[in-house]
Amino acid sequence: SPGLRQLTDLAARRVQIADKVAAAKFGTPSPIDDPVREQQILDSVAAKAPGLGLDAAGVVRFFRDQIEANKLVQRGLYARWTEQPGTRPPGRPDLGTEVRPVIDRLNTGLLSELAETRDARVRRSCDARLAVAVRLTDTRRGLDRLHSVALGESVRSACSRR
Numbered sequence: 370s371p372g373l374r375q376l377t378d379l380a381a382r383r384v385q386i387a388d389k390v391a392a393a394k395f396g397t398p399s400p401i402d403d404p405v406r407e408q409q410i411l412d413s414v415a416a417k418a419p420g421l422g423l424d425a426a427g428v429v430r431f432f433r434d435q436i437e438a439n440k441l442v443q444r445g446l447y448a449r450w451t452e453q454p455g456t457r458p459p460g461r462p463d464l465g466t467e468v469r470p471v472i473d474r475l476n477t478g479l480l481s482e483l484a485e486t487r488d489a490r491v492r493r494s495c496d497a498r499l500a501v502a503v504r505l506t507d508t509r510r511g512l513d514r515l516h517s518v519a520l521g522e523s524v525r526s527a528c529s530r531r
């Protein structure tokens with residue numbers, strides 16, 4: 370289903386940008402976890418949900434998974450960069466001006482795709498269609514195991530069945 374494919378592709382881009390988030394924080398005092406930023410994201414998407422005809426609790430659950438998947442990638446990369454210093458990123462992007470604005474746009478896109486795919490996501494076929502979309506996105510984006518696992522986790526609550 371093309372609808373779920375778009376949603377899945379945006380989720381993949383969000384787990385891929387975790388590379389830039391990790392590069393921005395690695396070797397700095399900024400921790401991977403930023404509960405204040407997380408709450409801002411969750412409050413913002415919850416506030417926009419009703420206007421899009423979406424259940425706020427479901428939207429919050431979906432974005433919690435997006436954030437957890439992002440952290441999974443960041444932690445995986447930290448481990449990789451610690452064990453293999455040769456794989457460390459060469460530069461340090463600025464989180465506030467270069468990385469978070471991209472995440473904000475991805476969040477907006479994901480929210481509107483949740484609205485676009487509402488019907489597809491309540492169908493009984495959703496799990497199977499989502500699995501196909503995830504495999505396709507994996508292949509098209511050439512995700513490694515870390516990012517592929519994170520993508521799967523990030524969309525695990527996308528099928529709502531209500």
Ligand SMILES: O=C(O)C(=O)C[C@]1(C(=O)O)C=C[C@@H](O)C=C1
Binds near residue numbers: 390404407440
């Ligand atoms: O913006 C950050 O600092 C991130 O690490 C990204 C992100 C997210 O996925 O949006 C993930 C973990 C943080 O706790 C907050 C937000």
